[in-house]
Amino acid sequence: MNMPDQDQVRKPLLGIIFITLAFLGYAIMSGFVKACSLAALPSQEIMFFQVLVALLVLSPWFIKYAGQELVPKNKWLTAGRAIFGLLSFYLFFVAVKLVPLVNAVLLQNTTPFFIPLLGLILLRKKIALRVWATIAVGFIGVILVLNPGQGFLRMGNIIALAAGLCSAVTTIIVGRLENKGESAQTILLYFLAITILITGLWSIPVWKTPHGIFWIYLAGAGVLFAAFQILFMLALKFASAITIAPFIYLVVIFSGVVDWMVWHQIPHLMTVVGAVIVIASAILSTFPRARSSTS
Template sequence: MDGDAWRGPDRNGNRNGQAAASVTKGAALLVAAFLANTLQSAFARAVGADMDALTFTWLTFVLALVLLIPVLVVRGGRDLSTAVLPLHLLRGGMGMGGFLLFMAAAKLVNLVNANVLLNTTPMFIPLLAWLVLKQRIPANLWKALAVGFAGMVIVVQPNASLLDKPGDLLGLAAGFVCAIEFLAVKSLGKSESSFTQLAYFLTIGSLTSSLMMLGRFQSITWHQLLLVLASAVCLLSFQLLLIRAYSFADPSAIGAFQYSSVIFAGLIGWIWFEQIPNLGVVVGTVLICIGGVLSLVWQNPPRPTPDWSA
């Protein structure tokens, strides 16, 4: 056999193996990221009614920033310069708002509802691109959105009592706000490092929530402080793991793994808080997951595989 002919398939096989390994790493990191994200909602619920969602959000952002500062110092402050401050302001404001809404929802409804409604984000993104950026939505993507929003209606069950128990609406609002944040993150990713994004995100979120906390400060117990500190660690972990995951693989290849958070929420809610979702929530959750996965795939078509044998 000719030597070049032998090396060609081997090189192609190595390339394919590396691509598969990258997708596997990206998927594993994304699952870990959404485990951290789910744990945040569990910690918010565990602190109890004595600490409201705003206080929990404020402390989480401030403590996360305190934990990040030594890292920024060790890196010589090179992550602090930016030429796109308005994008950071948009991302920071929307990110803090989405976190606050998500934590408020987690305190009012079971963890599955809060997490699955937050995960409507992939369905809001193309709608925002259509409304704001005038981008065309393909027919297949409309079908995916219809499936997902049908599931949303089943989970939320809109009726006259919804305003009296707004937890599901807050979770849905968190999904919408995080869609705006995600569009800002995609733009920031073109020029900003992960630590630059995180530094501005936490600083803006800390300042905004601190202003909202004026006149509302309250004493907390050591038990509550430990839970909020755990939430801060999860916030840092989620952001860094998410950025790292998408450095290994495209959203179309691994984005579906974000719905692992629904499984984590179900297990944590059942074991920790004795929450068991009803049949309607289960059916709606399945539809939202299907719609979300399809919208991720059809928003981000896979890149063509290079022909390494050429």
């Protein structure tokens, strides 16, 4: 039997390292956002600064691809991806102010459950029995998270779940754009540009000038958001989606640590049980799609 090439062994490990670093940064970024939200900075203003800083950080990468490649081939789909991406992040930013960070992050990452349901409704794609089962079990976990002894319809949890739905729509649109030959840098550039324009105008009536340490938090959120984009793409370069899928949910653990260290919040037992069910079901629901996409 031939020994595997060292690069073949190293590449999946690099992908796992990059995805772990990406979501560690995402959890810290979410902590910065929560700190700014608790200081009464409007969510749209936080988004404006975060995305503006991210665009500045990523500008050398965009300049490298300047020219015809950055002109979208599908303008309406590209704009739709930007709008739903904006909505997902805005709802998430609102949610982190109302509920523990771990709740908001977990419920935002219910995307794998919504994607097959939206595929059935919008694209008439059939759902395999196994996927139906994982979705059903996953939503049982969601119900447990929604009701950690503090009220089933706690608004922050519902808002975070809506963020997950918007994220699923975004994922479907990105898939359509990639199938039509749209480049990753074009999709990301127009998301950032449209978000800056909309949140900038949206912030004017409610503007509250940040002060002191919050400038650092906003800058940090922007830098980490840019780093997340780069690290996520690197992870997919070195490892398949099916390899990195289980590690995406490390963000829930990282967010729980941030919650505990900064705000001394310990997740309710029902939240922990629900999180385990959601994460396991989400990973299982991802596997069939990942296999079909690589076959």
